Amino acid sequence: MANLLERGFWTKLKKPIIGLSPMDGVTDAAFRFVTDTYGHPAILFTEFTSVEGIVHGAGKLLSAFIHHKTATPTVAQVFGADPNGFYQVAFIVAELGFEGIDINMGCPDRSVAKKGGGAGLILQPKVAQEIVKKTRQGVEDWTNGKNIEEVKLPENIVAWVKQFGQSPIPRKILPISLKTRIGYDHIVTESWIKNLLEAAPVNISLHGRTLKQMYTGKADWEEIGKAAALCQATGTTLLGNGDVKSIADAKEKIRTYNLDGVLIGRASFGNPWVFTGVEADYKKRLLVALEHCEALEKLIPDQPFITMRKHLAWYCRGFVGATAVRQKLVLVKNTEEVRQIIFPILHATSEVAAGD
Ligand SMILES: Cc1cc2nc3c(=O)[nH]c(=O)nc-3n(C[C@H](O)[C@H](O)[C@H](O)COP(=O)(O)O)c2cc1C
Incomplete structure (x- = not known):
């Protein structure tokens, strides 16, 4: 024992x-x-x-x-x-x-x-x-x-x-x-x-x-x-x-x-x-996706960034146009590229939730 x-x-x-x-x-x-x-x-x-x-x-x-x-x-x-x-x-x-x-x-x-x-x-x-x-x-x-x-x-x-x-x-x-x-x-x-x-x-x-x-x-x-x-x-x-x-x-x-x-x-x-049992909305998910990228570059800088692509695809859902965004995210090479894709979505004024 x-x-x-x-x-x-x-x-x-x-x-x-x-x-x-x-x-x-x-x-x-x-x-x-x-x-x-x-x-x-x-x-x-x-x-x-x-x-x-x-x-x-x-x-x-x-x-x-x-x-x-x-x-x-x-x-x-x-x-x-x-x-x-x-x-x-x-x-x-x-x-x-x-x-x-x-x-x-x-x-x-x-x-x-x-x-x-x-x-x-x-x-x-x-x-x-x-x-x-x-x-x-x-x-x-x-x-x-x-x-x-x-x-x-x-x-x-x-x-x-x-x-x-x-x-x-x-x-x-x-x-x-x-x-x-x-x-x-x-x-x-x-x-x-x-x-x-x-x-x-x-x-x-x-x-x-x-x-x-x-x-x-x-x-x-x-x-x-x-x-x-x-x-x-x-x-x-x-x-x-x-x-x-x-x-x-x-x-x-x-x-x-x-x-x-x-x-x-x-x-x-x-x-x-x-x-936690709490459902995060798509904006929160995308923000955390970005934080995840930053953590990868900071904590494990020698790990190829492409290992992040699958995670990005998993985070990217629940808004109109998510499929098209996902297609872009699985091609990114660094955090900056992710930022360029995600920021316009975070700052969009129209309500786009509950999409594909
Ligand atoms: C991509 C992937 C990698 C895995 N790698 C490991 C591993 O390194 N060690 C381990 O004990 N189990 C590993 N597993 C098994 C998981 O820990 C878990 O037992 C399995 O996915 C079932 O749990 P889930 O239905 O909650 O995913 C892996 C599973 C997946 C999907």
Whole structure:
């Protein structure tokens, strides 16, 4: 059972816990900043990052670990198949000042799962346990004073961490959570969750689909409910995930299935307000789109601006002519171009709401 010390910030979260789900290519530092500012989710996760990539010196991957200053607990998510790499990466996550480390055991992507990481771990329950164990050992050794220079990470990685890490950083213990699915090619919720509970993570976030389903069909909340029942009184919390559309939907699922909370993913695209239940009008959305662009250029200047285009398309809706504006926004190369497109709409006097 996870002890109180290991639960870290999780003990302080007010229930129900409604957080932002990790999403590769989406939940970068700029998106998290905007979601945090306008949605106030209880917890934020980074995009997942490859443990094997980092331990082999792929410094570029570390940009997923850039984070804005906030009181909202921010958790770094990592994936991989080699338990030893998790030991080393725990030092990086700790030095960077994250509140927790989350292990991805749910990614259905072939390039991840076929190599034994992500949802591939559902087929390797003992390796999954070993990964939690090694991560915990890394966290504990770091807390007890072992330094990042002592764990054989490539020099460029250590140098990056020294540049972006927080100094001095209190050596508090980092809680270990994980995120997974209800099965690989068929549902195995109960045996899989029991296996994970033996490793005592502080939290399990459970997407109610198998790997085989990818993102098709509907998330199975009955299975999520079964997992929550298994977690009761173990010290591990359970957050359900899959197809949550609104705060009302989140609360209803939490009540129906007796959960500690939920994570919201896709419903937050272009809509940080999904966590508040307040619907923003199109002008507010466009203003925040602009702020999102500015955050990207400020927080992650090395990230290509084109990664912003999909977000712009998501924000741009709900007024007459939105389709034409969207077509322009998906071609922009910088914030100034976005400003040029958006300002005339913000300053238009005629009422154009409720369009395409
Ligand atoms: C574009 C995209 C990227 C994702 N990347 C990750 C990831 O890096 N780590 C993870 O655990 N899940 C990832 N997921 C899964 C989501 O966190 C979530 O489990 C899934 O989208 C279902 O929740 P939703 O219906 O609220 O979106 C991703 C999903 C999407 C759509």
